[in-house]
Amino acid sequence: MARKITFQQAINEAIDQEMGRDESVIVMGEDVVGGSGADGEMDAWGGVLGVTKGLWGKYGDRIMDTPISEAGYVGAAVGAATAGLRPVCELMFIDFMGVCFDQIYNQAAKFRYMFGGKAETPIVIRTMFGAGFRAAAQHSQCLYPMFTAVPGLKVVIPSTPYDVKGLLIQAIRDNDPVIFCEHKVLYTVEGDVPEESYTIPFGEANIAKEGDDVTIVAVGRMVQQSLEAAAALSKEGVSCEVVDLRTTSPLDEDTILESVENTGRLVVVDEATPRCSIATDISALVAQKAFGELKAPIEMVTAPHTPVPFSGTLEDSYVPSPEKIASAVRKVSEYTK
Amino acid sequence: MSNDKIIAVTMPKWGLSMTEGKVMEWLVEEGTELNVGDPVVDIETEKIANTFEALDPGILRKKVAGLDDILPIGALLAVLAPSEVSESEIDAFVSEFLENYVPPEPEEEDEEESAYQYIDANGYRLRYSKMGTGVEKIILIHGFGGDADRWLFTQQPLSEKATVYAFDLPGHGQSSKSVNDGTVSGLAETVIALMDSLDITEARLIGHSLGGAIALQAAISYPTRVTRLDLIAPAGLGKEINVDYINGFIETDNRKEMKGLLQQLVADPELVNRALVNDMLQFKRTDGVSNALSQIAAGFIDAEGRQSRIMREEAALLTIPINLIWGSLDKIIPADHARDLPAQIKSTVLDGYGHLVQLEASTEVNAVLAL
Amino acid sequence: MATTLSVEDLLDAYRTMKTIREFEDRVHVEFAKGGIPGFVHLYAGEEASATGVGMHLKESDKLASNHRGHGHCIAKGVEVNGMMAEIYGKKTGTCHGKGGSMHIADLDTGMMGANGIVGGGPPLACGAALAAKMKGTDGIAVVFCGDGASNQGTTFEAMNLATVWKLPVIFVFENNGYAEATASKFSVACEDIADRAIGFGMPGEIVDGHDFFAVHEAFGRAAERARAGDGPSLIEHKLDRFFGHFEGDNQNYRPKDEVKRLREEVCCLKRFSAEVTQKHGVSPDQLTEIDNEVASMIDAAVVFAETSPDPDVADLTTDVYIKY
Numbered sequence A: 001m002a003r004k005i006t007f008q009q010a011i012n013e014a015i016d017q018e019m020g021r022d023e024s025v026i027v028m029g030e031d032v033v034g035g036s037g038a039d040g041e042m043d044a045w046g047g048v049l050g051v052t053k054g055l056w057g058k059y060g061d062r063i064m065d066t067p068i069s070e071a072g073y074v075g076a077a078v079g080a081a082t083a084g085l086r087p088v089c090e091l092m093f094i095d096f097m098g099v100c101f102d103q104i105y106n107q108a109a110k111f112r113y114m115f116g117g118k119a120e121t122p123i124v125i126r127t128m129f130g131a132g133f134r135a136a137a138q139h140s141q142c143l144y145p146m147f148t149a150v151p152g153l154k155v156v157i158p159s160t161p162y163d164v165k166g167l168l169i170q171a172i173r174d175n176d177p178v179i180f181c182e183h184k185v186l187y188t189v190e191g192d193v194p195e196e197s198y199t200i201p202f203g204e205a206n207i208a209k210e211g212d213d214v215t216i217v218a219v220g221r222m223v224q225q226s227l228e229a230a231a232a233l234s235k236e237g238v239s240c241e242v243v244d245l246r247t248t249s250p251l252d253e254d255t256i257l258e259s260v261e262n263t264g265r266l267v268v269v270d271e272a273t274p275r276c277s278i279a280t281d282i283s284a285l286v287a288q289k290a291f292g293e294l295k296a297p298i299e300m301v302t303a304p305h306t307p308v309p310f311s312g313t314l315e316d317s318y319v320p321s322p323e324k325i326a327s328a329v330r331k332v333s334e335y336t337k
Numbered sequence B: 001m002s003n004d005k006i007i008a009v010t011m012p013k014w015g016l017s018m019t020e021g022k023v024m025e026w027l028v029e030e031g032t033e034l035n036v037g038d039p040v041v042d043i044e045t046e047k048i049a050n051t052f053e054a055l056d057p058g059i060l061r062k063k064v065a066g067l068d069d070i071l072p073i074g075a076l077l078a079v080l081a082p083s084e085v086s087e088s089e090i091d092a093f094v095s096e097f098l099e100n101y102v103p104p105e106p107e108e109e110d111e112e113e114s115a116y117q118y119i120d121a122n123g124y125r126l127r128y129s130k131m132g133t134g135v136e137k138i139i140l141i142h143g144f145g146g147d148a149d150r151w152l153f154t155q156q157p158l159s160e161k162a163t164v165y166a167f168d169l170p171g172h173g174q175s176s177k178s179v180n181d182g183t184v185s186g187l188a189e190t191v192i193a194l195m196d197s198l199d200i201t202e203a204r205l206i207g208h209s210l211g212g213a214i215a216l217q218a219a220i221s222y223p224t225r226v227t228r229l230d231l232i233a234p235a236g237l238g239k240e241i242n243v244d245y246i247n248g249f250i251e252t253d254n255r256k257e258m259k260g261l262l263q264q265l266v267a268d269p270e271l272v273n274r275a276l277v278n279d280m281l282q283f284k285r286t287d288g289v290s291n292a293l294s295q296i297a298a299g300f301i302d303a304e305g306r307q308s309r310i311m312r313e314e315a316a317l318l319t320i321p322i323n324l325i326w327g328s329l330d331k332i333i334p335a336d337h338a339r340d341l342p343a344q345i346k347s348t349v350l351d352g353y354g355h356l357v358q359l360e361a362s363t364e365v366n367a368v369l370a371l
Numbered sequence C: 001m002a003t004t005l006s007v008e009d010l011l012d013a014y015r016t017m018k019t020i021r022e023f024e025d026r027v028h029v030e031f032a033k034g035g036i037p038g039f040v041h042l043y044a045g046e047e048a049s050a051t052g053v054g055m056h057l058k059e060s061d062k063l064a065s066n067h068r069g070h071g072h073c074i075a076k077g078v079e080v081n082g083m084m085a086e087i088y089g090k091k092t093g094t095c096h097g098k099g100g101s102m103h104i105a106d107l108d109t110g111m112m113g114a115n116g117i118v119g120g121g122p123p124l125a126c127g128a129a130l131a132a133k134m135k136g137t138d139g140i141a142v143v144f145c146g147d148g149a150s151n152q153g154t155t156f157e158a159m160n161l162a163t164v165w166k167l168p169v170i171f172v173f174e175n176n177g178y179a180e181a182t183a184s185k186f187s188v189a190c191e192d193i194a195d196r197a198i199g200f201g202m203p204g205e206i207v208d209g210h211d212f213f214a215v216h217e218a219f220g221r222a223a224e225r226a227r228a229g230d231g232p233s234l235i236e237h238k239l240d241r242f243f244g245h246f247e248g249d250n251q252n253y254r255p256k257d258e259v260k261r262l263r264e265e266v267c268c269l270k271r272f273s274a275e276v277t278q279k280h281g282v283s284p285d286q287l288t289e290i291d292n293e294v295a296s297m298i299d300a301a302v303v304f305a306e307t308s309p310d311p312d313v314a315d316l317t318t319d320v321y322i323k324y
Helices: A005-020 A055-062 A068-081 A094-108 A142-146 A161-174 A184-188 A221-235 A253-263 A278-289 A313-318 A320-334 B088-102 B108-113 B186-195 B210-219 B243-251 B254-262 B275-285 B289-301 B312-319 B362-370 C006-032 C045-052 C069-077 C080-087 C120-136 C153-164 C193-199 C212-227 C256-263 C268-279 C284-307 C312-315
Strands: A003-004 A026-028 A063-067 A086-093 A124-129 A154-156 A179-185 A191-193 A206-209 A214-218 A240-244 A247-249 A264-271 A299-302 B007-010 B020-026 B038-042 B049-053 B058-063 B070-072 B076-080 B116-121 B126-131 B136-141 B162-167 B203-208 B226-232 B323-326 B343-350 C063-065 C139-145 C169-175 C202-208 C232-237
Touching: A003 A005, A005 A026, A005 A055, A005 A086, A005 A184, A005 C256, A026 A055, A026 A068, A026 B076, A055 A063, A055 C193, A068 A086, A068 A094, A086 A094, A086 C080, A094 A124, A094 A142, A094 B186, A094 C139, A124 A161, A124 C193, A142 A154, A142 A278, A154 A161, A161 A191, A184 A221, A214 A221, A214 A320, A214 B162, A221 A240, A221 A320, A240 A253, A247 A313, A247 A320, A253 B203, A253 C006, A264 A278, A264 A320, A278 B243, A278 C202, A299 A320, B038 B076, B049 B362, B058 B136, B076 B088, B088 B275, B116 C256, B126 B186, B126 B254, B136 B186, B136 C063, B186 B210, B186 B289, B203 B210, B210 B226, B210 B289, B210 B312, B226 B362, B243 B254, B254 B275, B275 B289, B289 B312, B289 C153, B312 B323, B323 B362, B343 B362, B362 C312, C006 C069, C006 C284, C045 C069, C045 C139, C045 C169, C045 C212, C045 C268, C063 C120, C069 C080, C080 C284, C120 C139, C120 C153, C153 C169, C153 C193, C169 C212, C193 C232, C193 C312, C212 C232, C212 C268, C268 C284
Parallel strands: A026 A063, A026 A086, A086 A124, A124 A179, A154 A179, A214 A240, A214 A264, A264 A299, B136 B162, B136 B203, B203 B226, B226 B323, B323 B343, C063 C139, C139 C169, C169 C232, C202 C232
Antiparallel strands: A003 A191, A154 A247, A206 A240, B007 B076, B020 B038, B020 B070, B038 B049, B058 B076, B116 B126, B126 B162
């Protein structure tokens, strides 16, 4: 039965259902329980924003607080994954990947190939990303392009409560390392989510809105921003198709190309910085494989090439807004050769 | 300024989940004299496209909605009025309507959601919706892989004179996914158990495809509980079935394949839109569904890919009214199965439609059901 | 405890401690009122630690801090108006509103920056110490870490490196019992963080971090050793924080009334005031005068921050070496 729950509750429910279904699923991370070793309450936090709250009461030792030792526990989770467990590892902010990147991209990402197909590494690393919290330069980045660039990692960036549940269950059941990127601004967004467990396969983009004039490709929070832009543009008579990639690795090339074949015009929206990003990647793909279909140059709407600023004034203008997206769409839709 | 000779034609509400529709094509010119039931305009909802037919007689004086307009339910599509009403009166009517029109509030969605209820029967939790308050009770039984939405254009018209229940079979829609007994008789037991839970002593059963076989089986097993059968492209009347469709539906997790499969259900492939494909994939990706579907398929199809539960002879012995409705272009279960049955079983084959005939030709099917 | 500090030094120490306390108590209030965006991690309760260390630092010495960095900034001489404006995200802030609470830095005063990454500071401090050593100055570097950062690989690597290169760097671990919401007795594998010094070939010492004099004395020895070219030291300050991990933390992992009891029993300011007025010839009036002076300074800082302009949107793309 579907009912409205938040993005954050949908994540909790996915982990809960998978821990209930499969004993090899464990959860670890900094304060994913909270209160370990202290004299107050246990399950004090359930993660810094309370996403895993309540799981400790149900699953006890299968959900573990860790010391602040990202390289240590993420690496241990990778090792555990090769030895029969399915760790769901929480790395509080994607920015902290810097501390443990070796364990992810030299270790986890490589095993399957480097060991001649003999290793499986079913680990999920859940991590918050994105600007909008006034959390400044080291707690707000969009680092998913880096992970997308690494062969051997799957990269998931959900945009709705429905998707986050199905994609997370898929990630936990998947036998490869998955970097599961949760935009912190989406945590409070509500949507219809079935109570039952279900999966969404990786590499299948979702057409969040159908349209005929301009294709907008987006991920994560940018899907919502793009839908807002599309709603405003439809009043001006411009019909946008919004493609939500859902996963940047694997990438659903077909859906992107089919949409561009129909519209002939492309705007890519990416909250990451503009170089070597999802925006450039999708643009390159379309330029390479659908050049003949394009009726206008591709537009990219991205953050500027700067760290994320702290001040609200600056941060608000840092994030691609529906207005910026709309003006890029106008530019491509008005273009004539 | 109101004028009771002027009639507003508004965006219809088809099914519980419809909130808006897109104007695809006008089928009549301004000035046409319309009778009730005449096709007026093609409208696409997020589920399926359908033709809107005149609910009132009158001259179509003005088309208000433009092509490709996406309008909420209740929004003004066109205006009917006798010829003596002047253009200016019509314009005044339109502007008054537009001024006063309030699109349905989003919170209405919650009320719509609550139109679905859950009930326990035969060890399952079943989702159902109830429409109407009439004395006659009707239960709508969808087919393999379907859900209560298959009755999008059927339930509401029937509910004007009867109390009409549409439910999701075990393993389907939002009912329990673990199936205890996937055979036709097992599922017929569930229909009877549902009637017990709903305190329904006797009911008319309308079944589509596998749901037709289930309805027929229920009537055979419990002759006193069933007052009439309407079987739409039913299983259970012949060996042949498109087993490639059944197996493909169970196996596929791919959008393109699913689209191709669903297109076999209808004569006009354009009717299968992205939302329908997504709904089916979402359903298929729910835990337990593929087991349930395999189990149910094994319950009515044998190892050679032919139907295993044939009830022609038992059907011939039933004394209740039985109606068969088939689309002539059915690619799943051939319309030939309607042939050579005893005279008391009436059959209607609708030319040019496919397996999902109650969706493709809702007006014609509803007309037969209303007899 | 006997002290070599003059009355003037003691009054300076008091002023610094009081400034930190007032600053943090005020940020707590203004954050709750909604004036301050983002995350803030308050230092109240730990003032003796930053102040006892800071008294030994010259302006040319370097200090690397962490997310709980306001106290370290003040003790290193960063000006409070700029700090407060930074926390408010204003153009007049120490970092022009680009960094915020977690990234206050003032290289002119040797403040290398608060830090949003746990364990980010120790290697940086080694680098600053290396620079001092290579340039032949008697400069030193200090890094403040929490008990949480004591478990980071970067910290271990930095401590090893410091000894290998015999760097003038001092690792001060402020063990307030909690890394976020997890107790240090759970997360730190050894009894005391100071025990880890042995493994890295440097002296390690445990100090009562609520006791300004103990902090001051222990750090004095370590600083002298570093300036003399004898290499790094580790000092563990056992102390308590009077607020949550960050503002908004309901602290349910702590026993009820723990903070209330701590504020009464182990407040470094109360302890310092009693000691200096009873034993070191400081009069209560002198302290009251400082209290008043600090109160108006913090009031003024808040007014300054509140009335300062926001950064210009155009500032978004300044301080970069290239624009795309």
